Amino acid sequence: MLFNSIDFVVFFPIVLIIYYCIPIKYKHLWLLLSSYYFYMNWNPAYGLLLFFCTFLTYAGGLFIEKIRKQENKDKSASQAKICLALCLCLNLGILCYFKYSRFLGGYFSKLISVLHVPVEINMTWTESIILPVGISFYILQSLGYLIDVYRKEIYAEKNFFRYALFVSFFPQLVAGPIERSKNLLVQLAQPQKLSWDNCKKGLFIMSWGFFLKLVIADRAAIFVDMVYENCDRYTGLYIVIATVLFAFQIYCDFYGYSIIAKGVSLFFGIRLMDNFDAPYFSKSVAEFWRRWHISLSGWFRDYLYIPLGGNRKGFVRKQINKMIVFAVSGLWHGASIAFIVWGALNGFYQVVADIVHRNRKANQSAGKILTVCKCLGTFLLICFAWLFFRAGDMSDALVLLRNMCCFNWEILVNGELFTLGISKEFFTVLIISIGILGCVDYLKYQKKDVVDILVQKKWWVQGIVIVMLVYAILVFGCYGVEYDTNQFIYFQF
Numbered sequence: 001m002l003f004n005s006i007d008f009v010v011f012f013p014i015v016l017i018i019y020y021c022i023p024i025k026y027k028h029l030w031l032l033l034s035s036y037y038f039y040m041n042w043n044p045a046y047g048l049l050l051f052f053c054t055f056l057t058y059a060g061g062l063f064i065e066k067i068r069k070q071e072n073k074d075k076s077a078s079q080a081k082i083c084l085a086l087c088l089c090l091n092l093g094i095l096c097y098f099k100y101s102r103f104l105g106g107y108f109s110k111l112i113s114v115l116h117v118p119v120e121i122n123m124t125w126t127e128s129i130i131l132p133v134g135i136s137f138y139i140l141q142s143l144g145y146l147i148d149v150y151r152k153e154i155y156a157e158k159n160f161f162r163y164a165l166f167v168s169f170f171p172q173l174v175a176g177p178i179e180r181s182k183n184l185l186v187q188l189a190q191p192q193k194l195s196w197d198n199c200k201k202g203l204f205i206m207s208w209g210f211f212l213k214l215v216i217a218d219r220a221a222i223f224v225d226m227v228y229e230n231c232d233r234y235t236g237l238y239i240v241i242a243t244v245l246f247a248f249q250i251y252c253d254f255y256g257y258s259i260i261a262k263g264v265s266l267f268f269g270i271r272l273m274d275n276f277d278a279p280y281f282s283k284s285v286a287e288f289w290r291r292w293h294i295s296l297s298g299w300f301r302d303y304l305y306i307p308l309g310g311n312r313k314g315f316v317r318k319q320i321n322k323m324i325v326f327a328v329s330g331l332w333h334g335a336s337i338a339f340i341v342w343g344a345l346n347g348f349y350q351v352v353a354d355i356v357h358r359n360r361k362a363n364q365s366a367g368k369i370l371t372v373c374k375c376l377g378t379f380l381l382i383c384f385a386w387l388f389f390r391a392g393d394m395s396d397a398l399v400l401l402r403n404m405c406c407f408n409w410e411i412l413v414n415g416e417l418f419t420l421g422i423s424k425e426f427f428t429v430l431i432i433s434i435g436i437l438g439c440v441d442y443l444k445y446q447k448k449d450v451v452d453i454l455v456q457k458k459w460w461v462q463g464i465v466i467v468m469l470v471y472a473i474l475v476f477g478c479y480g481v482e483y484d485t486n487q488f489i490y491f492q493f
Contacts (some may be wrong), residue, residue: 001041003260004213011038016267020194027191028162031268035170039133046132053091054167057142058160060087061149065156084150088143095139098131103335134174136332140299142167145181147303154181162188169270171261175254177275177295184270192269197455200462202266204451207469208440209260214477216433217253220245222421222478228390231399236407239387239400241417246390247383248434251280254293278445280382280438283374285349288382296332300325319354323347333389338397342388349381429476 001007015034022030040047063083070076096104145166148154157163166185192198227234227242234242258275265272275294282288289297305325311318323344330343391397411417418424440450454462 001038003257003264004210007041012264019268024191028159028165028188031170032161032165032168035165035168035173038170039168039173042133043130049094049132049135050138050168051164053094053139053142054164055160056090057087057146057167058157058163060084060146061156061163062158064146064149068152080150084146087146091139091143095135098129098135100331100335101129102127137176137178138167138173140296141178144178144299144303145185148181154185157181157185169265171264172258172272175257175261176293177258177261177273178299179272179295183273187270195269198266198269201451201455202263203466204454204462205259205263205266207263207466207473208451209256209258209263210473210477211433211469212252212256212437213260214473216430216437217249217251217256218478219422219426219430219433219476220249220252224249224390226420228396228400231391231396231403235403236405237409237411238417238420239404243383243387243390245430247280247379247386248437250386250389251276252437278441280379281375281441281445282378283371284353284378285346285381286353288378289346289350296329300329304328315354315358319351322350326350334392336392337394338388338391341394341397342385345385345388346382349385426476433472433476 001011011034015031019027019030036047036050039050060083064080067076067079067083070079145154145163149156157166163185165188166179166181169179169184169188172179224242224246227238228246231239255276258272262272262274273295277291277294279288279291282291305321308321308324309317310321326343326347327340328343329346330340333339333343387400388394388397391400415424418427422430443450454465
């Protein structure tokens with residue numbers, strides 16, 4: 001079920017009304033049933049896999065906490081470590097099977113062929129594997145909980161249904177944010193009463209999220225898909241413009257989902273973490289990754305980068321750890337060399353920056369012009385990396401890089417730019433909408449949240465803003481009979 005679908009328009013109010021009509025002790029059970037219904041709308045079999053991964057980490061958490069209480073500390077520590085390792089291997093094994101079987105099978109077949117091994121291995125079975133929606137998100141979230149229990153940073157949840165809701169909470173189940181148990185699990189244990197302030201704020205946030213998704217992301221997708229799906233046909237500025245538009249498409253698509261999820265959760269009195277913090281105003285790639293997909297960046301920092309040694313084992317080891325983390329991040333996003341290159345490229349940017357600035361004193365008084373140049377330079381580096389991400393296939397990425405060198409400036413004046421699915425009028429609307437996004441994000445970068453400002457205004461000001469957002473969505477958004485409802489990009493991960 002998609003947020004931007006009629007099904008959700010019917011589903012959400014029903015779930016909300018019943019939630020506040022039933023006794024407190026049944027609220028988490030109702031949300032759990034609703035979450036599984038929401039998820040199993042894609043494929044009922046997905047629910048069984050979700051349940052298995054949930055039960056595995058639930059039992060693992062209880063076992064780890066129980067053996068920690070044994071008198072023999074050395075023995076209990078060893079058993080806890082074995083239990084953790086087993087649960088990690090089983091869950092990551094499930095993820096690898098569904099996500100990487102085809103990728104690894106293809107390269108294994110090529111290796112057998114190159115080595116001339118006289119063995120026939122049929123890998124066609126991998127083609128029938130369907131990647132369950134959101135599997136990467138809920139597995140990382142449940143593993144984060146398990147590691148936190150092992151580290152004694154959170155209690156092992158005794159109530160299986162409450163823990164199952166933590167893993168499957170429908171607003172953030174399929175595309176995050178990847179919540180920590182110390183935030184979401186604790187909130188689920190204490191259901192809140194209906195709050196008009198929460199509902200009002202949730203409505204503002206959801207409206208803004210739908211604006212980002214339907215007016216910017218889905219409109220930009222028309223142009224981007226036309227160029228990237230015909231990469232051998234388009235050259236020069238077509239590719240440059242498509243890549244820049246993709247930077248805003250993926251941001252508005254993923255950011256839009258994250259804040260819709262945040263807005264929906266507020267109606268239930270649950271506060272999800274901010275997953276984005278004006279990333280395109282970053283002055284360095286390192287800062288960008290502190291502001292982009294914050295929940296994933298934090299997960300890799302706490303559960304991979306720091307265990308690898310972080311920055312505690314010298315300068316060289318720190319850079320190696322960075323490259324490992326970003327290469328793994330690329331592989332997490334997709335089973336393709338292009339995704340690994342995308343991740344490694346973002347790591348490489350930061351390694352180079354660390355080397356350049358290693359012996360240079362920080363410039364504490366950078367002027368506005370230098371700041372703008374840093375922001376623009378960072379944006380261009382990120383856009384270049386996005387090319388590999390959007391291409392998804394290394395051969396297509398190389399074709400795009402080759403064709404990009406053939407510039408065709410005339411398309412800026414002869415109108416050909418508006419023949420790729422977006423008319424001049426809608427292109428203008430798209431640019432204006434991106435400008436509005438830029439203003440809102442700039443305020444957020446300055447620690448001024450527009451939603452927090454709005455909820456303090458008079459009711460008629462709030463009403464005008466809501467009406468304007470709804471009007472923009474209805475008039476300029478992508479939907480209708482001839483429109484195929486676009487799945488959020490990160491559902492595929």
